[in-house]
Structures are given as structure tokens and as C-alpha cells.
Amino acid sequence: MQTKAAIKAVLSYGSFLVSKYISDLEESEILVRPAPSASHIAYQLGHLIVSEYNSMQCLAPGLSPALSEEFISAHAKENQGSSSSELFYQKNEYVELGEAQREATLGILQSYDEDRLSDPGPEKMRSYAPTAGHVFIMQGVHQLNHSGQFVVVRRLLGKPVLI
Numbered sequence: 001m002q003t004k005a006a007i008k009a010v011l012s013y014g015s016f017l018v019s020k021y022i023s024d025l026e027e028s029e030i031l032v033r034p035a036p037s038a039s040h041i042a043y044q045l046g047h048l049i050v051s052e053y054n055s056m057q058c059l060a061p062g063l064s065p066a067l068s069e070e071f072i073s074a075h076a077k078e079n080q081g082s083s084s085s086e087l088f089y090q091k092n093e094y095v096e097l098g099e100a101q102r103e104a105t106l107g108i109l110q111s112y113d114e115d116r117l118s119d120p121g122p123e124k125m126r127s128y129a130p131t132a133g134h135v136f137i138m139q140g141v142h143q144l145n146h147s148g149q150f151v152v153v154r155r156l157l158g159k160p161v162l163i
Contacts, residue, residue, distance in 0.1 A: 003117055004109060007136045011109070014143030015102050018048070020162050021150040022091065030091050031083065034152035039080045041153055044146045045094040046075030052101050052139050056108055058122035059132055064104045067097070102139075109136050 001009075022030065022041065030041040039047070050072055056064045073079075074087050082088075117133035120126065129135045154162075 003114060003133065004112070007109060007133065008106065010137050010140035011102065011106060014140035017147040017163070018143050018150070021147055021154060024159060025091065027091055029153070029157055031085060031088070032153050032156060034149045034156070038149060041150055042088040042094070043075060043080050044149065045098065046071065046089065048143055048146060049094065049097050049101050050075045051142060052105060055125070055135050055139060056105055058125065059135055060108045063108055065100045105136070105139055
């Protein structure tokens with residue numbers, strides 16, 4: 001397997017799990033927290049989208065779909081504890097924005113020369129993403145990290161085990 005194919009597999013698996021775990025959740029259920037001090041799924045979905053957008057802006061400015069300032073602001077760190085349903089978005093909006101961003105990320109990856117994946121990561125990310133390749137891998141791993149919390153919410157809600 002070539003490097004870009006391996007990175008694409010990590011990105012695809014992250015997307016698959018998030019999509020699967022939210023597929024049967026109702027609007028009110030994406031506001032359930034896995035623990036009292038943890039963020040609900042709506043915030044986490046927005047956080048994943050904004051994080052990926054920001055990361056791709058560092059590697060390929062202007063190639064990701066634009067996010068509104070309202071969306072970015074709603075998913076800022078200071079709102080991670082908010083339970084205000086008015087602040088957050090509908091599940092289908094998260095799905096659409098997340099799919100559009102992931103499609104852009106895959107396009108950026110595809111356009112990257114294999115050699116550029118070893119280029120240094122963006123300065124502000126270098127402590128956890130030392131190369132451009134790490135920045136791409138991190139997007140799928142980030143989703144995997146949060147999907148564990150989605151499983152806890154599913155168990156709290158009595159949803160079936162999916163995987």
C-alpha cells in the first residue's frame with residue numbers, strides 16, 4: 001500500500017465510524033453528553049469540522065469549503081460546555097458540512113506530491129503533527145478519538161451496538 005492510500009484509509013475509517021454512530025440518533029440525542037463534564041455530540045461534530053477546516057487551511061489555503069463565522073464561533077472552546085440548542089446545528093447540517101470538508105481534505109491529499117507529505121507540519125501544529133502527512137492522518141485519528149465518546153452516548157440511550 002502506498003502512503004497516500006494508507007492515509008486515505010485512515011480518513012475513510014474515521015468518517016465511516018462517525019457516520020455509523022450518529023446515523024440513528026435523533027436531533028435531541030446529539031445534545032446528550034457522555035459524562036457531565038464532557039461535550040455533547042453536536043459540539044464534537046462541529047469541533048471536528050472546524051478543526052479539519054483549520055488544518056487544511058494550513059496546508060492548502062482556500063481549498064476547503066468556507067465555514068461561516070457563526071459556525072466557527074458556536075464550536076469554539078468556550079462553548080464546549082453549552083447546552084443551548086439554539087447555539088448548535090441540526091444533525092443533517094453537521095453531516096453535510098463534515099462530508100464536504102472530508103471531500104476537500106481527500107482532494108487536497110490527492111493533489112499532494114508524495115514527497116511533500118514529509119514536509120514539516122505547520123509551525124503551530126508541529127508538536128503533534130510534525131509533518132504534512134501527520135496533519136492528514138490526524139484528521140482520521142481525531143474522528144476515531146471522538147467516536148469513542150459517541151459510543152458511550154449510544155449506550156446511555158440504549159441504542160444498538162453497531163460495530
